[in-house]
Amino acid sequence: MTLLRRTVLYVPADNGRALQKARTLAADAVIVDLEDAVAPDRKVAAREAARTALDLGKEVALRINAAGTPWHDDDVAFAREAGFGAVVVPKVRRGRELADLAARLPATLWPMMETAAGILAAAEIAEAAAATGPAALVVGLNDLAAEVGATLGADRAELSHALQQCVLAGRAARLDVIDAVMNDIADTDALVAEAKAGRALGMTGKSVIHPAQIAPVNAVFAPDEAAVAQARAIVAAMAEAEAAGRSVATLDGRLVERLHADAARRILALAEAIAERDAS
Numbered sequence: 550m551t552l553l554r555r556t557v558l559y560v561p562a563d564n565g566r567a568l569q570k571a572r573t574l575a576a577d578a579v580i581v582d583l584e585d586a587v588a589p590d591r592k593v594a595a596r597e598a599a600r601t602a603l604d605l606g607k608e609v610a611l612r613i614n615a616a617g618t619p620w621h622d623d624d625v626a627f628a629r630e631a632g633f634g635a636v637v638v639p640k641v642r643r644g645r646e647l648a649d650l651a652a653r654l655p656a657t658l659w660p661m662m663e664t665a666a667g668i669l670a671a672a673e674i675a676e677a678a679a680a681t682g683p684a685a686l687v688v689g690l691n692d693l694a695a696e697v698g699a700t701l702g703a704d705r706a707e708l709s710h711a712l713q714q715c716v717l718a719g720r721a722a723r724l725d726v727i728d729a730v731m732n733d734i735a736d737t738d739a740l741v742a743e744a745k746a747g748r749a750l751g752m753t754g755k756s757v758i759h760p761a762q763i764a765p766v767n768a769v770f771a772p773d774e775a776a777v778a779q780a781r782a783i784v785a786a787m788a789e790a791e792a793a794g795r796s797v798a799t800l801d802g803r804l805v806e807r808l809h810a811d812a813a814r815r816i817l818a819l820a821e822a823i824a825e826r827d828a829s
């Protein structure tokens with residue numbers, strides 16, 4: 550089954566109106582945030598409010614506060630008791646942290662890739678996350694840029710190595726990789742450009758912070774009609790070649806091998822999953 554994670558929407562757990570609205574929005578998945586979007590004096594109330602997100606009708610992950618903060622242990626206990634199936638773990642630095650957390654929290658753990666140490670340990674973090682279920686790596690460029698002292702330009706070239714490291718580690722562990730948020734909610738052109746750049750790197754989807762960001766990002770990460778037609782043609786060309794006892798084919802003068810047919814089938818499965826989601 551193809552898990553749809555083109556858009557992953559952050560919703561502050563203490564914003565009841567936004568949580569209700571998330572139910573009706575076209576984001577594929579939701580991160581209910583107990584961390585940065587919630588003020589310290591609202592952490593306890595936010596925890597209780599987060600319960601209402603358990604049945605949003607889409608994939609939901611609870612973002613807890615980081616290890617070492619005053620709220621972490623109670624967040625972990627709450628996530629376990631409330632029965633959240635997926636938990637986003639901020640500021641992970643080593644794979645061992647996830648493995649230790651998994652021992653006391655039976656949930657799929659989605660690590661945030663947002664510390665310098667975490668980027669350097671991306672492979673072991675991705676492996677530890679994959680051991681907990683169909684997780685995703687979630688990139689956090691606000692924290693990463695702050696820690697390393699980077700000033701990001703429009704193309705994020707200053708941290709492109711980190712983005713690529715996340716994609717390589719995530720894909721090696723067969724995990725989805727969710728690109729970072731764009732803070733400028735009003736600039737849709739820049740959002741689309743950034744989403745396209747992330748998709749070109751191999752990102753599965755992008756995290757978003759506002760309803761207005763959902764449709765443009767969904768569109769970037771959905772195969773368009775031409776891509777679907779091309780995928781169908783590749784699968785057909787490969788099937789014809791195999792029926793004739795050949796392991797390679799040509800299509801419009803280009804070589805087609807099994808890996809191309811496999812990639813084409815993934816595109817078709819994604820298109821089918823989107824069509825099913827849109828129809829429901």
Ligand SMILES: CC(C)(COP(=O)(O)OP(=O)(O)OC[C@H]1O[C@@H](n2cnc3c(N)ncnc32)[C@H](O)[C@@H]1OP(=O)(O)O)[C@@H](O)C(=O)NCCC(=O)NCCSC(=O)C[C@H](O)C(=O)O
Nearest residue numbers: 559560561567570571582585586689690691692758759760
């Ligand atoms: C940024 C916001 C505070 C803006 O909120 P608001 O002023 O309410 O915006 P609007 O008036 O334009 O909202 C219009 C309607 O949309 C609803 N809304 C807004 N945001 C959301 C949302 N995220 N989910 C669901 N619904 C939302 C409003 O309620 C309005 O609804 P209605 O009244 O019915 O018309 C706000 O967007 C916000 O809080 N966004 C999320 C911020 C957040 O979660 N930040 C933390 C995650 S990002 C991060 O930490 C990155 C990472 O860790 C890193 O290091 O990079």
Ligand SMILES: [Mg+2]
Nearest residue numbers: 663689691692
């Ligand atoms: Mg962060």
